[in-house]
Amino acid sequence: xxxxxxxxxxxxxxxxxxxxxxxxxxxxxxxxxxxxxxxxxxxxxxxxxxxxxxxxxxxxxxxxxxxxxxxxxxxxxxxxxxxxxxxxxxxxxxxxxxxxxxxxxxxxxxxxxxxxxxxxxxxxxxxxxxxxxxxxxxxxxxxxxxxxxxxxxxxxxxxxxxxxxxxxxxxxxxxxxxxxxxxxxxxxxxxxxxxxxxxxxxxxxxxxxxxxxxxxxxxxxxxxxxxxxxxxxxxxxxxxxxxxxxxxxxxxxxxxxxxxxxxxxxxxxxxxxxxxxxxxxxxxxxxxxxxxxxxxxxxxxxxxxxxxxxxxxxxxxxxxxxxxxxxxxxxxxxxxxxxxxxxxxxxxxxxxxx
Numbered sequence: 001x002x003x004x005x006x007x008x009x010x011x012x013x014x015x016x017x018x019x020x021x022x023x024x025x026x027x028x029x030x031x032x033x034x035x036x037x038x039x040x041x042x043x044x045x046x047x048x049x050x051x052x053x054x055x056x057x058x059x060x061x062x063x064x065x066x067x068x069x070x071x072x073x074x075x076x077x078x079x080x081x082x083x084x085x086x087x088x089x090x091x092x093x094x095x096x097x098x099x100x101x102x103x104x105x106x107x108x109x110x111x112x113x114x115x116x117x118x119x120x121x122x123x124x125x126x127x128x129x130x131x132x133x134x135x136x137x138x139x140x141x142x143x144x145x146x147x148x149x150x151x152x153x154x155x156x157x158x159x160x161x162x163x164x165x166x167x168x169x170x171x172x173x174x175x176x177x178x179x180x181x182x183x184x185x186x187x188x189x190x191x192x193x194x195x196x197x198x199x200x201x202x203x204x205x206x207x208x209x210x211x212x213x214x215x216x217x218x219x220x221x222x223x224x225x226x227x228x229x230x231x232x233x234x235x236x237x238x239x240x241x242x243x244x245x246x247x248x249x250x251x252x253x254x255x256x257x258x259x260x261x262x263x264x265x266x267x268x269x270x271x272x273x274x275x276x277x278x279x280x281x282x283x284x285x286x287x288x289x290x291x292x293x294x295x296x297x298x299x300x301x302x303x304x305x306x307x308x309x310x311x312x313x314x315x316x317x318x319x320x321x322x323x324x325x326x327x328x329x330x331x332x333x334x335x336x337x338x339x340x341x342x343x344x345x346x347x348x349x350x351x352x353x354x
Contacts, residue, residue, distance in 0.1 A: 167350030213297030
């Protein structure tokens with residue numbers, strides 16, 4: 001793999017122009033040759049109108065507003081965001097895209113892999129991919145190792161800058177990083193939150209062993225880890241008022257993790273902790289708890305651009321740290337949940353998608 005120097009202009013300090021940005025000390029982390037912020041904008045909700053939709057012009061305006069505030073890393077970059085990035089100075093934004101292999105329609109070859117990479121380059125209107133994240137559905141087919149070796153070849157050819165994984169479990173992540181060698185893989189994108197703590201059981205050790213970082217999604221539990229749900233009755237999943245994400249996470253909260261009453265106790269504790277830190281929101285505290293784990297690089301904030309977004313509030317996570325007392329109060333609730341058992345109930349990271 002070609003050696004690469006740190007590319008630092010992605011640091012939010014070099015981008016934003018608003019007073020809010022200059023007042024915020026953005027945390028960053030090394031991701032291969034990049035130095036992105038520890039909050040990313042997740043764009044997977046643009047893939048379907050089920051989450052709500054907005055006109056393309058409004059979405060581009062929302063993206064510009066996020067970049068101006070210092071959000072310089074986007075996950076699930078698509079054609080629309082690729083068009084937006086065309087009008088930005090080089091190295092302003094880190095655009096992460098994915099190649100997900102659910103079923104092979106043809107024999108896996110270098111040509112197959114290169115075609116997939118070039119399709120994403122065309123979609124993003126770029127001459128190379130900054131950050132490609134790889135998902136493989138069927139573990140019984142060891143073709144994922146072959147595919148990754150081809151991706152490394154394309155990286156050496158300059159078509160990809162950094163390679164990460166998506167929803168690989170601890171055993172396969174360790175296998176991949178061991179076989180491909182140091183620096184080949186820079187990250188793994190998995191679910192991690194106060195409700196889903198599976199990365200603490202095995203994945204954390206693998207990250208430390210191979211010096212990779214987690215990019216976490218589901219950290220807000222579809223928006224349930226928020227003040228809006230404190231002292232609220234349990235919603236009806238079939239009412240038609242919940243988003244697909246909320247239906248997914250409500251099921252995790254009430255069937256795997258515990259029940260709605262215990263979840264309300266967790267929200268109440270998070271509210272008290274937020275009050276200790278100048279009125280930080282429940283969402284702020286939930287994200288801060290995840291970011292405080294050293295194996296976590298960044299939290300991906302699923303954003304419905306032009307529909308529902310909270311960029312100013314999310315910045316507050318950089319303005320406080322949890323104390324030992326805060327963490328003890330949180331653990332007192334988590335100890336009464338089934339959180340520690342979820343890895344046996346559901347399986348390791350990504351098992352729910354296989």
